[in-house]
Amino acid sequence: MTMTPTTSTRTSPYSQLRDTQFGHLVRFLSGYKYLRYPDEVDPSLWRKAMARDDTIKPNMQSDEREKPVDTTDQTTNASSANNLNSGDGDGARTSQGHFVEDGKDVHLVDWYGPDDPENPQNWSSNWKLLVTLQICVLNFAFYIASSIYVPGEPSIMAEFGVSETVATLGLSLFTLGYGTGPMFLSPLSEMPTIGRSGIYFWTFLFFVLLQLPTGYAVNMPMFLVFRYITGFLGSPALATGGATIADIRAKRLRKATGNKRLKSQSEIDAAHHTLRDDLVVLGRAFTLTFFEPIVFLWDLYTALLYGVLFTWFESFPLVFGGVYGFDTQEQGLVFLGIFVGGLVTLPLFMLWIRHGIVPKFTQPTFKPEMVLPPAFFGAASLPVCLFWYGWSARKSVHWMVPIVGSSFFAVGIITLFNPVMTYLGIAYPKYAASIFAGNALFRASFGAIFPLFARQLFQRLGIGPGNSLLAGIAVCFMPLPYIFYKNGVKIRHMSRNARHDV
Template sequence: MEVVYRESFVGKLLFRYKRKLESETLDGSFAANSTTSSTTKNWDQKGKTKIIIDWNGVSDPANPQNWPFLAKLLVTFELSLLQIAVYMCTAIYTPGVDQIMEEFQIGHTLSMLPLTTFVIGYGIGTMFFSPLSEDPRIGRTNVYIVTLFFYVVLQIPIALSRNISQLSGLRFAAGVFASTPLAVIGASFSDIFDFKYMPLSMGIWGIVSFAGPSMGPFFGSILVVKGGWRWAFWFTLILSGICFFVLILFLPETNGDAILYQKYKCIKARYEYQDFDIKCSAFHVLPRSFDEAITEIIWRPIIITLEEPVVLLINLYTSLVYAVLYLWFELFPIVYLEVHHFSLIQMGATYLSFVCGVVLGVIPYLYYLYINYTQKFIRKEEVYPEVFIPTSIAGNILMTAGIFLVGWTSSPKIHWFVPLIGAALFGASEVINFQSLLNYLGMSFPRYMASAFASNNLIRSSVGGVFPLFGRNLYKNLSTREFPVGWGSSVLGFISLLMCSIPILFYANGKKLRAASRYSGL
């Protein structure tokens, strides 16, 4: 009998997962080829042979950790494309807020509400969809595809919205379904990359994650000028639709437990009426019932946030970084439209300074990781999560310097290029801060990585998402004639300086905090 597993087109091309399940021999043994699963057998009191479905040794090619490099590269590209598409479309409409204000007859604060609801939406969505991806009965690929489908469909009514209530509500729903890649992609990378190389792969994730929001206003400004604000969402429909079909055709399942569970179901169906008691090694992550599974995956991120001081403090810190990130969508229009009198497209192009900073920041960061993390793993030396903290402290210094530099060089008497240097410094700090702390979070809670990332995304999205609603008032109320965003930026800069105490605390007491945790794997 031949069993065909559900798989992507790339799986059929690269791995040839389609296999024949060999018949059992006369002595009652169970045979399986190299990609089906290895088995452990013993006899119970009723005389049934117990069979445990597991990997066929450490070199089993069906294990995502053992996939060919080309396959891992393709998966990385697909998930990065999805990540940048979602992040880029977060603020893609913001260059058109003046058109929205005029068409809907609303004020500036309300015109920024669709950005806030979208960001809060994907913060809430991760609480549901990210932990679902940890369940072997569901897997990661199914969650990616189903949520992306609804996200794509929602772009149509968003583009056709007739008032701010419709636009804000639909953007919230779209944000919920756009949430999956924001927290799950990190876990997907950990599925396919060896632990010693995982932080390096996360660096790739960092580039697309933080370059995306900056690219959104650039493309949005072009679309708004050429076709109006609605075209920002038609473009989102096209881009996310392309991602949807790419994922359907080419994205294999990366969750090892989900792959084993799929094989378990196929083998159990094949030998259902024979004298075998078939179990799966993936059962260790399954609650006893589906109701208990739903309860656990919904509440686990909340419990981790409330009970783990490491998670709570990292969530607080990244919330600040997120808040400053989304305040740039208020700061740059003030600086470059009102002070330097740029055109809309020229102003949109200034956001590319963040992209430059992200790329320049990730290079020394990855080099540091390779020397202080990967090579130690290769030499089989003991490595603790605190290895990521020095880069976080350096990132905090860059972030604080970038905020102050932008604030006090944004003046009609100072050349327009100088604030872009500060923005690039913030872009570099952004990727270094996030990657350092999220790697620290993932290494401290490896079994519950998706849940820890989901709780982080909820807190930082909820906090960061509301800042655009009052960001303009923050800058305007504290502005002076010579420095319109100086004192507003200084408020954020001083808070950033105080937040440096968090990575310093982790560096000094991280081992004690993790030792007291019931979720930490170290």
């Protein structure tokens, strides 16, 4: 159905402030008198939209749907709007008929028109960029909370009187926490009765608050417990998106009108969810991870690289503290090499996406495997980084040389992880959240276990041979991106869960 545009597509600073958590707080404290939505100021917006729309039925399987009730009655826009306000009557009807859910007509709350400013597709480019940047900063802040701990391990050992292995648990448990968290929290966010917004906001709020008891822990067990809990609670920032605007709008309109028939599509679907359906959602992340060959292979590869990454981080204090005599603060600065590598690589990667991938998305010949070519370069960059860094880390070589070598890890991670995650999302769009949650568990498990033997590895083998061993692991999986690029279509058609239409 084509609707007449009812609102401007312009995104104002006023609306941007209103949709923040601060804006919601202002609305609540003012009794919803300030920062009002357009449909609260002008109720004709939703009245006209609802009067035009058909009443709908839930999105169920064809054999479970109730048959439409034929009707020849026609109602005017005015009478339909009156029914919406009162919540009485048979609901809005069109010449196409209406559907009954549990004996009641249900009105679908959707966009007010193609130019609805709350539709993210109509947001201004600057607003889209700002939202994306906020998500990137949020993820950056969370990820850095794991790796930034490594230079502080000697201080932990001195303060609590623990061994190197026990001190490393602070990194391992945090990593394990943000791996196990999405396995439970991401599938829960897919349940319409729970949604994303609450999980996203409250878990991250407690992640921030619990940094205080973590920082002021009085003993090592207390410190380790809170490291795991904060990792678990912060994980939705990495794997869960925000609530759908339709859910928020439907709740707001029900409160404003008193009409309980106004529902979003996810709320309509939720009415027909059973406990068994919810358990299936929770189990999906596990089953797809371990019983879907495509997912398992990519998860294993990325997990091994994650383990290599955190094992490699453990060598930094040995190299820059032991070989080059850097103090704790100076050791923290050596990670800038990786940061610079990312700054150089990311713009080039984004240009490739813009000019090499985006134009192909709308073409009928597009295949998910088309996003994989950068992974060829990424898979090769990782062992180059490890060989360079490992064999240049000696007193006779300037400390800048291994730092330059470390920058190639950022090159490899960006050009490998992003195409792989994009590929999985396109190949399994229906189960993307569960697959990403499973991938997070796989990566975090390896990232938690590998550092526990990292110090012993480098102390017994040495920095050069130890990094060569890690590079050998990366070399073993180098052909995987190319194999899927050449044979991915055939492999996907062997799976019952992957897409077969592209």
